[in-house]
Amino acid sequence: MGTGTPARRRPLRADARRNRERLLAEAAAAFAEHGMDFSLEEIARRAGVANGTLYGHFPTRRALHEALLGDRMRALAGTGEELLTDASPFDGLTAWIREALVHTTLYRGLGTALMQAVEDETSELHAACQAVLAAGDALVVRAREAGEVRPDLTARDVFALVNAAAWASEQSSELQGERLLTFTLDGFRTPQTLP
Known part of the structure; x- marks a missing residue:
């Protein structure tokens, strides 16, 4: 039928x-x-x-994760798309990274679950993670083309470093995660754009 x-x-x-x-x-x-x-x-x-x-x-546990996180992740991807119109590519990327950190610190251990879902095509969160990576990639490419970030920076680097800052927030304090994020953002910049 x-x-x-x-x-x-x-x-x-x-x-x-x-x-x-x-x-x-x-x-x-x-x-x-x-x-x-x-x-x-x-x-x-x-x-x-x-x-x-x-x-x-x-x-499955992954189905519960998708139900709980899928909409938020799709919203984060949408925020990335909106920030592509920011006057400063670096500021747009920075705003998105900060949103990603807030998202990743919602639940203890979320960063690890997301890193696994990025690689696992069978995960219910895989498509949402890929959408987030695509949004991050578009922001990184735009900032790279403007000469505002290092030419070797990738969205996967950003994703991994946001997860590292989230992990630091879980282990010590939000302040530690924020400090690491600030250091990371400075490390992304090209020498001519450092403050």
Whole structure:
């Protein structure tokens, strides 16, 4: 009966929608407090639902990550696209990097999960990570072409360094992560654009 059109999902019943929202809220709180590897069964318990309900909505940990993070990552990619019109390519790149750091520090261990998802094509977050990398790449290329950053800088370098600053924020303090980010941004500049 293949008509070539994908099957549409039926809308969730009100109770199923509430369960899903509770699960996402509890996952967000648990990941912020304890990290991205927090027990899924404990998230279900905190949400007041059975494990089967959790796995019915999110069959894998990665599916839960995608539901929790996918929209935010797509928004970060969209912010990158908007910043391509910034008068200063370096300032646009800097603003995007700072947004990326805020995003990456939402949940403990998120940086590691994102770095894995970038490489893992089977990950539910892979497409969102690729969109973020593409936005970062466009900003880096624009700043490189303007001579405002080093000619060898890549979006993957930026992504890795943002994750390193996020890790430092988790391990010591937000101030440490911000300091590392400032040093990193200065290191991106070409000699003629250093302040």
